[in-house]
Amino acid sequence: MKWRQRRGVALLIVLWGCTLLAIMLGGFAALARTEGLQARYQFAQVRAHYAAEAGLARAVAGLQSPDIDARWIADGRIYPFDFDDAKVAISIVDEDGKVDLNAASNDVLVGLFKAAGANDDAARHVAAAIQDWRRPGDAASPNGAKKAQYEAAGLGYGPRNAPFATVEEARMVLGMTPALWAKVEPVLTIWSGRERPNTEHAQPLALAAIPGLGDNGAQAILAQRNQSRGSLASGGNGVTHTIRVEAILDDGTRSSLTSTIRLRGIRSGNQPYAVLRWREGDAE
Incomplete structure (x- = not known):
């Protein structure tokens, strides 16, 4: 009788051990799956990030193209760019078209x-x-x-x-309220040194800030810009620009960055630009 009881206890211990092992194996499998998903997500984020950085480099090259007719225009228009399997959208705004906080x-x-x-x-x-x-x-x-x-x-x-x-x-x-800041921040700068925005590059809100221009004057400037989408504005580009890049992979992974840069020209051994401001993502 005692032998049967010991045998039953041993069987119970074995069953509990098997159950515990099954739970542990299930936990390990779930952990491995989670880590695999995290690794895939991080890898996709890194690819999207470097696609966005490639877009920044492409924008700098476009701004300094030796062919003036092919040179990119810094008035906020969107330039699409394919990098590997990422769709990249680039916009450039010349800082002299913004409202300078110091001037x-x-x-x-x-x-x-x-x-x-x-x-x-x-x-x-x-x-x-x-x-x-x-x-x-x-x-x-x-x-x-x-x-x-x-x-x-x-x-x-x-x-x-x-x-x-x-x-x-x-x-x-x-x-300065949060709502007012959200509206004016994209057209503020500290790098132009101008008393008023340059109308060649100013966005609609910055144009509206110019005394005496009025809605009709601003609309006329924007309409003229649209008619000359394929060529540089008459004043040309300046040297300080804010470039915004958004990269989206085929699986929907997204990365964006906004950088204010100052061009240094293309000279041997020289960094082509200096970074004045850098922000990744859309958060302020």
Whole structure:
């Protein structure tokens, strides 16, 4: 009887052992499958990323083509590009067609914020606050903001009292709301040094910021641009550009990057461009 009991216990132990082994093997199989999927995803992401970087290199080559008729135009139009099995879309915007945070006049800044949807009062206050941010001294201009106004608003910082160091710094300016920032950020720069955008390359919102141009003038400029899609604008390209590249693989894997570069020309032993700003993905 005891022999049968011991035999039953041994059989039970064997069954539990087999069950435990089956669970462990199932876990290992699931883990291996998960790691395989992760590896495939990461590999696809790397391929898409390098396809996007190839698009950036193609854009630089297009901007500096020895054949002026084949040279790419930096006015925001889309250039398609095939790289391996990726579809790459490239757009280039000349920085001189944007509103310079450090150089734009009050009229241009007010025009920009009004065109972006701010009312007259809000547009004047944000424009003045931007000028106070970049201007040395502690005295606020009319409608503007210096440290006292930031403290009164409950903010633990004040203006730089010096030129903007980055475009993103403008998010901190008193009165700059997230909604307003989202609209104006694509047409802001710190690299043009111009009081107003160059109409040859400016996007619609930047054109709308130019005093006296009006909707009719902006539409006429855009229409003329569309008629000359195959050739360089009369003013040519500048040297500082923001290039946005999006690469999509056949399986839908996507990678994007946005880079502001300054061209250095094509000379032996010289890096053809310097990177001023780099952002991967769509997040701010």
